[in-house]
Amino acid sequence: MRAAAVVLLLLLDLVNSQPSDPVIVHKDLVVRDDPRPLSSLVSEAAVVNEVSAVPSETNATQKKRRNVYDMAPSTGTNVDKIKDIELGPTSIVIATTKQGPVDSLKIHIELTDLQDNRALPPIDLFGLFLVVARGRYTVPFLKPERWYALSFTSENTVDGEVNVNKETRLIRTTSRQHNVTAPEDLYEVEVHRDLDGEINAEKIYITLKWRGAERFPNGEVYVTVKVQCGTSSTTENMILHPEEDSVTIEISMDVNYDLETLDPDLKKVLAHATPLKCHRLCWVSSLRTTSPSLAETFENVAVEQCQRIEGTEVTDYLRQMSRYTVEKRDSGYKLVVDTAIHENKEEGYVTLTAQNLAKVDSEPRKKTFSTGKSNGTFCLPLSSDSVYTVQYKYTKTKPFQYSNEEHFLVETPSNSENFTESSQPLVETTFELENRTVGENQVIQIPVVTLSRGGAFSTADVKMSIDPLCEENATATTVEFTDENLSKKFELTTVICSNFPQAKFCNETGVYPDCSPILCYSTEVSHEGVVYPSSESHCVNVTEQIPLNRSTHVRCCTALLLIVLEFLYL
Template identity: 35%
Template sequence: MLGWLLTAEILNFCTFLNAQMIKPSGIDRIIGIETAPTQMIITTTKEGPTEQLSVKIEVTDLQDHRIFTPISLNGLFLLISRGRYTVPFLRPDHFYGVYFQSENTVNGVRMFHNETRIVKTMPRHGENTTNNFVDPRFEIYVHRNDENGGSNTEGVFVTIKWLTERRIPGSFLSIKIRVLCEHTNATENVHLKDTEAGITLEIAMDHKMDVEDMEENSHQIKANISPLKCREICWDVDYVLPVLSRNFTREFNRTCEKIEGTTTTTFVRELKSYKVVGNTLYVHTEIPENQADHGVVTLSAQNLAESMEEPIFKEYQVASTPNGTFMLQLEEGNAYAITYKYIKALPFKYSTKDHFMVEIPALKKSGNSSKEELDSGNLVDFVVDPPILNITSEGEFVETPKISLEIGPKYAGQNVSLKTEDFCGSTIIKGNRVDFKKPAVPLELPLKKIVCGLEKNLTMCQNVTSSCADTKFCYTPTVLRENIAYEGPRKCIDLARTLEYEVAKQASRIFSWLLQFLIVWIVNTR
């Protein structure tokens, strides 16, 4: 704990200030007050001429609330006594308030000054003081953590506390706090009343933060926090005691503390997985058990088909979502760029972002049946042209089908790329990457190997020595928006299932033609 502790012991108030340290102001001011058991001597500066100078000194018994007869001097009466004023007939070991007022006219300019002091006379010789009537003991210190139960290590706090249980009613501490920064200083004035045990102020300032991960997969990070431009906090303290319409003060020397940096660790929430069920996106996150988390999670979804629309947005207070799963309702038949953002406020401000892409299929009723079929709202479509593989009776393609990957029409303006995987033992796309500079990218797939893996008896399969062990063509789509990559989930198209139905359908057509030909031949031969 950084701090400064003032323990006010028995005060004799005989401290003298060097007169040379007080800058000339053109009017008399108090330099210091020396006390004895039954008198005090007030020493002041002597600035300006004496002719129009007037000085008034008023002494108040702070304990009995009694005002002594004021001392008023002016003109010639100040020629001898100016700068040193004696107040006699005081009680030993007693507290008094001094009001000093000076007024002068210099070069036609009228100047006025007044100030107050709290003083205590010395006890009689050989005796120890027993009077603790004015006992302004307090402490002021700078710290990082909020002592009210918070753990904001990024904040800088100044705490002011009384150290005395008994305080004079109406008294208070007047504190001027200065924050010293590179190009500017900030000032805050606060009062600590006698009825308050203490107060804490948070000093707002910018910080430099170096964050590093702790152990892998531990969800833990470490932050080294240091002030960016501010280096020091200083404070001036006056103890103020109001008595009989005057505020008597005791000044304390200025104290300064360097603003130290700090190092702390904390656990953060991490995105573990996401999935789409119907038209609802579920985002699953995780943080170690028994770790309090008062952060905020936001989900934002930008419709890639309608880039000018406002994104769908939802904010969650993590504390009210204990299972760590956050949901977002989306519209069917669209692809979305999703931004997941996690903001941690304590013990320091920290945020993370994850970006990904999801596709929400649209359901529509088929015109020929009541079965629901998926509509093509995909970001990328796998297109076979012609859609039916026409095979001759000799087992050859009538027309070699063209297979391509095409961007969905409503996503034509998006910057889409695919990361492809090897298929059937070979690289289909050079570099395994597709950048859609055109809406469609052709694929050179080994169709004979695929078909012959399904229909080995076809004529064209006699010279095919091998087939595809895995007939799934897989790729991962990515959309680039404002230099941010939104990667979608890995997608696979099982060509065996897709083409098996087409081949079987074509084979049934050949069988039907042969059956019709046989019936016609039998009829004609009778």
């Protein structure tokens, strides 16, 4: 009688339970606009009684079993699979495929109330029940707006082979107004560039957060992020727990910068940053929970989402070096570098490196400073009586990476009171009168200056630039000192005679161009492919370096004039 009653209920359900205009909400979840009639609901008592009628599978151990868990429906696998699930406030309807004969088909359905962590009585269907009800299975007596873990197992024996398909789902019953909450409605994944109001052009932030106050009971949100960089990729995982509001990960990548100067005086720039290799970002999110009663994990996986990693633009100011000087300190000297930036707040650092040019094998002096903790002035101690090649390196770390280097030469004076400069100069100058033979055995003296590389810098490639002395030559003269060219000699007759024509080596009837007596030159050093120029010029008055005795003819004329004057006054 009980079996006949169940069959009668199934026949009535088959006639009356056709859904009208179902609304597809998400993947295989369906909302029915009309509630099923009471005649279509299988009571829990009837279901429990049917469970005891399940035949023993003792003899089935000799059969071959095929598991096709979580695979897409296939006509070649004689087993039923879930097509979609219709959701209501107090019931769900599981719609499945119909693959293979019904004679040996068995359906097993289990649900766990995740909020109460309570397993509902299982449902086992087979035999005559499936002849009329196969493909649509109603689970009644559920609670509205409640999360459930669903386990659906179908088993079919065909030609002596047992085919088994087991699927799990996370479902949520609708409200009584049939409003649906899909798993993805509980959380969101946000890709952004800024963090705490600051933008970093070389980083992308991914935040996983709950959308509202509702949390997923006894479970977490899992997100797998994949960054595609050319032919390779990298993967990061995120987990959001119910007691957390959000979780954020940081992804760093190499970028190309194109700087556009907006204000050269303030060093204001616009940085156009584009990814170097990484151009695509994808992620897969899922709700996941473990049911203690069913001893298995239930997961709802959302559709993979991808987006292109676009470039960004950031405006900021750069630090610039104002000047550098060498100052006296207690036991030597120090290099003082003054810098300036339009905004006080900056994340970056400055590194000063000084190498004693006379001791290139020694360790350089080096010090790194945080720009955010300084007043813009950076000092490095130096030894006295030395020549240093200096590297100033400025690195900006936020909101974009920027690095700049400047190189220069500095000299420290000797501690001796007799020296205001280094006793071992980079370029040595020697002034003298050089004997030259003119005509037949006539020897005259010519003023010359010999410029040579300092003896302490025998391994350095030194270049000097001499400012023009005379108006007829407005071009600076460049001299390079190498191992093959150790010195250079220049004649100074024109320069001296232009300023002191009475000198003994000057032509009394000659006409000389206008020249300056001040010889000025600057130096630079090339070391390991880097040029270190000096901003300071060395100057010397050549008329003070050469003995300027008047010629004999001038002295004689002067004496004769004095004698004549004395005779006239007698």
